Amino acid sequence: MTNLSRIILSGQTIDELEEYGMLETNYLTASQVKKTLSELNQITEQTLRDNFKPEVMNLKEVYCNPFDDSFFDYLLEYFNKVKDFYFDTAQQNKAVITYIIN
Known part of the structure; x- marks a missing residue:
């Protein structure tokens, strides 16, 4: 499986924005957005269901x-929102910027 963590932390940073309190500003180019969308589209609801392990998430203290x-169902809803966002962005041939605010 592909590592889709690049949706949040691509490893491509815009360091100049740190002065505005944005700890890590990452970006994906328009072509990387299209590639990411293609990979997201390969993940089915059944794949997510098969890999959803709440007991493991609790042991690893994922979230609070x-x-x-x-x-x-909550996770699926937001996964679909991410896919929709990447679809719209790819259709517009745009890049994506993500950042973490301190």
Whole structure:
């Protein structure tokens, strides 16, 4: 499977923005957005369901709340929103910038 963590931390940074309190500003080029969308589109709801392990997430203290099977629908909703965003962005041939604010 592809490492899609580049959606948040691409490893391509814009260091000049740190002075504005943005700790790490990352970007994906328009062609990288299209590649990322292609990879996102390969992930089906069933693939997500098969890999959804709330007990492991709880052990690793992912986020601050305990997970159970009912949380899957919430995650699926936001996964689909990310896919929609990447679809729209790819259609417009635009890049993506992500950042973390301190």
